[in-house]
Amino acid sequence: MTKLLIHGVHVPGSALFFISLQYPLLLLTLSPAYATQTKHFINCGSSNSINYVTRNFVGDASSDSVSFTKQNTSILSSNESSSVSAIYNTARIFRSPSSRYVLDRTGKGTHIVRLHFFPFASTSNLSEAVFNVSVNGLTLLSTFQVPSTTNSPVVEEFFLSINRTKFVIYFSPQGSSFAFINALEVFLVPDGFIPDSAPNVRTVYRINVGGDEVTPADDSLWRSWDPDDNYIDVPNAAQNSTHYGRVLNYQDDLDKYLASEQVYQTAKVMSVNFTNGKLYRNTTWSFKANANARHLVRVHFCDFISPSPNTVHFNLYFYRNFTELIDPYGKNGFRVQAVPFHYDFLVKPGSSGLVKISIGLLNASIYQQAYLNGLEIMEIIGSWDSNYMPSEKDNHNVGLIIALVSGSITLLCIFGFAAIFVCKYRKPKKTDMPVWTPLPAFRGGSKLTEQTTHGSAVPNFHLGLNIPLAEVHFSTNYFNEKLLIGSGGFGNVYRGTLRDGTKVAVKRSQPGSGQGFSEFQTELTVLSKIRHRHLVSLIGYCAERLEMILVYEFMEKGSLRDHLYNSDFPFLAWKQRLEICIGAARGLNYLHKGVAGGIIHRDIKSTNILLDENYVAKVADFGLSKLGPLDQSQTHVSTAVKGTFGYFDPEYFMTQQLTEKSDVYSFGVVLLEVLCARPSIDPLLPREQANLAEWGITCIKNGNIDKIVDPVLAGQINPNSLRKYGEVAEKCLQEEGKERPSMRDVLLDLEFALQLQQTALKRKIYGDSATGSSPVFTLSNVRKLPSSSAAMIEEEGVATEGMYSCEMSMSEVFPR
Incomplete structure (x- = not known):
């Protein structure tokens, strides 16, 4: 039987690498009894009907439900091949820019749309065709071209939300070229098949993990599922397991269509074992993805592995920044085995454009196992063009x-x-849609913000910062996807240019983003009354037509985290890192002491420290900020816990009492990040190293701080500067807030560490702090300088895309 290529699925080469994510299972709306009551199977360029894999493809020239533009020709293969279906022996060719098919009686709901292409031998060289494909203003394929080297048909598959009775698909040749298509499928799928958060997607990968290829003949929706062998990083880390013929215990009708039965009857299973003398506790699959697009990732499970119910549970990882416990009997409440279930995630790859998905054991017991049955990766292709008008x-x-x-x-x-x-x-549900952004992200959902109760998103703040929506549209070219530079808890972020030439970063709220009116109002309130060299500055806001938009100056060099982990960004020398930490400390000190009443940031992390064109650090993202104690009789603010995992002040977490020292603790984690260039939480590391704060303190106390330094800094750090820096971090990370220094003390100590790095000294400072050939220094010409922040330098700040990458917010876990 012909093997169809779902374009992008059969990527040759070895396993690939990736970046970032977020949270758990989305329970889809159950559908009534499903039948493909609206369907079109079209044999293009022909008047003949052909049966292909239990479907009757009707010739477009004879169908009464299909029409197409007159500026076209049909073409027949000059060398019909028995290795492909007869639907690939004809094609419809379009040469007009406005060429289209029109399908009547399409029906409303989510449809599978499949476009079949095969460049057979003919009088026209089909492999030279370059064209766009769109549906009612939504671009499906851009400058598409079928490789001449392919020996198999290429199938482009989409899930589209269609709410019109006519389905119009456009084929637009590029330049002097032309467009063609061999066959077309459009049919309805069950309600709830694709979540509302991703209404229009393109299939990129569909993988049968642990099994063979599943052909369209063996799938209820005629899909192809590929083996996982080309994508697994270490094949020996897990083994194939098959249970063909096993009766599946479906919990609802929808689950019967989400994946082929064969997918749920095969799996990759890993257990604690030594292979070639190496202990494997994780199995990882890697996939190439579009770095500039969001993706819907669907992970399929079915437990036929456990010897009995509730005996096997394990972790699911995305890269190294998110862990989800897979416990079908505890979390999903199943009482029997062989129950198919799935998890959905929204994913935004980083600049490397690679996705890593892993399963891992909870402990090293020989009885522990982990498994994966299938996975799908679908690229979200945008929204319908609101400017589209019928011809x-x-x-x-x-x-x-x-x-x-x-x-x-x-x-x-x-x-x-x-x-x-x-x-x-209602309380936040664990079934809300998860979101994966370039860093550990907030938990998304369908929660609407208070904007829906106002004529505009916010009351009039009378700040003199209001920017008309028309100006925002101009600066971003109507939120052009090409200008999208990031997304975070609040929404998407676009690069823009105002009419006066000012470069800006435009942060736009979006439904289901996890943050909304309260964060928008908080950021406006905070940024409108502060101005400091080391705090980002707000240019303006827009609150028209239920929009919530914040406009900042654009930060040229990205976030601190970008430069620590992202190889595409320039390397930071130790002196630069110290100066960045000092700048951030000055900004925080101003927040705590330079504003009436004081402001507690509540979400200090490396993604919220931004760098301008001169690498001057600025603290960003004040959506979770809180006004500090109103008078000296108060020591804290009682509030629900919000922030980012890995940066939480443990005292705040336990007592829900927020103080300035909570920011100090988070800043201490950042100091270790800067020193070690690793995430605050890394679940794939050994348990004692997974939490950066705990591991860093242990190493500092044991005198092993030099063992955790970023390898690229080898030979750069004066050991006395390193010792002082470690002391500062250790003080910040004390469990009790009263034991931590103020931000002003942190600032003074960091400035002292910089002096130690810069000043040539003649004798030892800390006794054994410098040994061997290391430089030996003395304190004779060094003095502690007062913080320059005391002058409260106030000037415009700038913002950048780095501020919009966000980590997992606790706002859904601990409501405000």
Whole structure:
């Protein structure tokens, strides 16, 4: 049987590497009994009907439900091959820029759309065709070209949310080229098949883990599933396990369609074992992905591995920044084995464009196992073009479109108010949609913000910072996807340029982003009353048409974390790192002491320390900030815990009493990040090293601080500067807040560490702190200088995409 290539799935080469993520299972809405009541299977360029894998592909020239533009030709293969289906022996060729197919009676809901391409031998060289494909204004393929070297058909597959009775698909040749298609499929899938957070996606990978290829004939929706062998990093770390014929205990009708039965009857299974003398406790798969797009990642499980229910549970990892416990019997409440279930994640790859997914054991017991049955990676391809209008030939649908739009607006208003009521009185559910951004991310969901209750998103702050929405649209070219530079808890971030030439970063809220009105209002309130060289500055905001938009000056050099972990960014020398830490400390000291009442940031981390074109550090992202104690009789602010895992002040976490010393603790974690160039939490490391704060303190106390230094800094750090720096970090990370220094003391000590690094001295400072050939220094010409922050230098700050990468927020776990 012909092997179809789902374009992008069969990527040759070895396993690849990737970056970043976030949270758990999305329970999809159950559908009523499903039947493909609306379906189109089209044999393009022909008047003949052909049966192919239990589907009847009707010739487009004879179908009464299909029409296409007249500027086209049909073409027949000059060398019909028995190795491919007859649907690949004809094609429809388009040469006009406005060429299109129109399918009637499509139905409303999520549809699978498959485009079949095969450049057979003919009078026209089909492999030279370069063209775009779009649907009602939504681009599916851009400058698409089928390689001439392919010997198999290429199938591009999409899941599209279609709410129109006519389905119009455009083929637009590029330049003097042309477009072609061999076959076309459009049919409805069950309700809830694709989450609302990702309404339009393109299939990139569909993997049957631990099993053979699954062909369309063995799948209820005629999908192809590829073996995982080309994507697993260490093949010996897990073994294939098959249980063909095993009866599956589906919990609802929808689950029967989410994956082929063969996918749930095969798995890769790992257990504690030595292979070639090496102990494997994780199995990892790596995938190439579009670095500039978000992806829906669906992970499939079915437990036929456990000897009995509730005996096997394990961890699922995305890269090294997120762990999800897979415990079907405890978390999902299953009482029997062989129950198919899945987890959905929204994923935004980093600049490397690589995705790593791992399963790992909870401990080293020989009875522990972990397994994975299947996974899918689907690229989110955007939203429908709001500027799309029907052509003159479609004018008879204008009334229908207007009616649909009007009805949709009414329904949105009704559902919006209902959602506010539900969200206000319900606790966050663990079934909310997770989001994976370039760093450990917040937990997303469908929660609406208070913006839905206002004519605009916020009341009039009278700040003189209001920017018209038209100006925002101009600066971002109507939020052009090409200008998207990041996404975070609040929403997407775009690079922009105002009419006066000022470069800006535009942070736009989006539904389901996990942060909303309260964060928007907090950031406005804080940034409107502070101004400091080492704090980002707000240029303005926009609150028109239910939009919540914040506009900052653009930060040229990204975030501190970018330069510590991202190989695409320039390497930071030790002196630069010290200066960056000092700048951030000055900004925090100003927040704590330079503003009436004081402000506690509450989310200090390396992604929220930004660098301008001169590598001047600025503290960013004040959406979680809190006003400190109002008078001297108060020592803390009682508030629910929010922030980022790995940076939490343990005292704040236990007591929910927030103080300035909570920021000091988080800053101590940042100091270790700067020194070690590793994440605050790394679940793939040995247990004693997984938490950077705990591991760093242990090494400092044991006199092994030199063992944890970033290897690229070898030979750069004066040992006396290193010793002082370690002391500062250790003080910041004391468990009790009263034992930690103030930010002003931290600042003075860091300035002293910089002096030790810069000043040539003649004798030892700390006795055994410098040994062997290391430089030997004395304190004779060094004095502690008062912090320059005492002058409260106030000037414009700038912002950058680094501020918008965010880590897992506790706002959904611990409601405010």
